[in-house]
Amino acid sequence: MEGLKNKVFIVTGGGSGIGAATVQRLLAEGARVTAAGTNAEKLARTREQESDAADRLLTVQFDLRDEGSITSLIAQTTDHFGRLDGVANVAAAVSADLMARDQGVDTMDPEVWAEMMRIxxxxxxxxxxxxxxxxxxxxxxxxxxxxxxxxWEPESAPVAYSSSKIALHALTRHTAQAWGRKNIRANAVAPGVVLTENVRAGTPPEVREALLGKTALPRLGEPEDLASMLAFLLSAESAWITGQILSVDGGLTMRE
Structure with missing residues (x-):
């Protein structure tokens, strides 16, 4: 894609799933990438899988709950590569324990909400x-x-998680409006069911089949499907797109 070669990007959640696939895609396009995540073993696996591009890959362990850790992530990236051209905010609060505790508003746990919003x-x-x-x-x-x-589907989704994602939309639009004149673009992608390692391990086959039945295309998503859209939105080929929330879900939702 145009405008990715030799540019520098940070990918949070870069140790697995959509984040790891995005790291792989950006490296394949000739970019220089910082893969950031909480799990050192997963980051090491990403580095091992991308050994051919090791000179263009930096891995950084960090924590989205720790402001100092985030500051250090950006500083390590610019110190190592000398610049920064984009960020893929992939990491999110999706641990099985936290999601299981995220129930309806009538039984809401403030600690769960605080953790979701914090991350x-x-x-x-x-x-x-x-x-x-x-x-x-x-x-x-x-x-x-x-x-x-x-x-967009709070009735069938964990309410704190879905609320945090709507808030992310507002943050995206604010950034696009406030920083557009500085040539900063901000967009978000809204995935459908993506068959990451966690989804494959934690979702019963019958649930996946039911979701597939609601999807227009004949398969569920793969991490690479999201990586392609993320790479496009980071590239110069999307130079006039900003402030948008783009569904990438195989037609599970159809909205304007």
Missing amino acids: NVIGAGLVIRESLPAMVASGGGSIVSVSSLAA
Whole structure:
């Protein structure tokens, strides 16, 4: 894709799933990438899988709940590569324990809500905040955050999680409006059912079959499907797209 070669990107959640696939795609396009995540073993696996591009890959362990950790992530990236051209905000609060505790508002657990918002909104916002000066110094940049179809389907989704994703939409639009004149673009993608390792392990086959039955295309998503859209939105080929929330879900939802 145009405008990715030799550019520098941060991918949070880069140790597995959509994040790891995005790291792989960006490296394949000739970019330089920081893969960031909480799990050192998963980051090591990403590095091992991308050994042919090891000179263009930096791995950083960090925590979206820790402001200092986020500041350090951006600093390590710019110190290592000398610039920053974009960010893929992929990491999110999706642990099995937290999702299981995220029930209806009548039984809401404030600790669950606080954790969801701390990671999915405040953490993502801090990544954006800390990245903006470096991207402006590079002449502009692109920020792409990963939302979810749950943002539009709260009746069938964990309510704190879906609320955090709607908040991420507002954060995306604010960033696009406030920083557009500095040549900063901000968009989000809303995946449908993506067959990451966690989804394959944690979702019964009958549930996947039921979701497939509601999907227009004849398969569920793969991490690479999202990586393609993230790479496009980070590239110069999407230079006039900003402030948008784009569904990437095989037609599970159809909306304007």
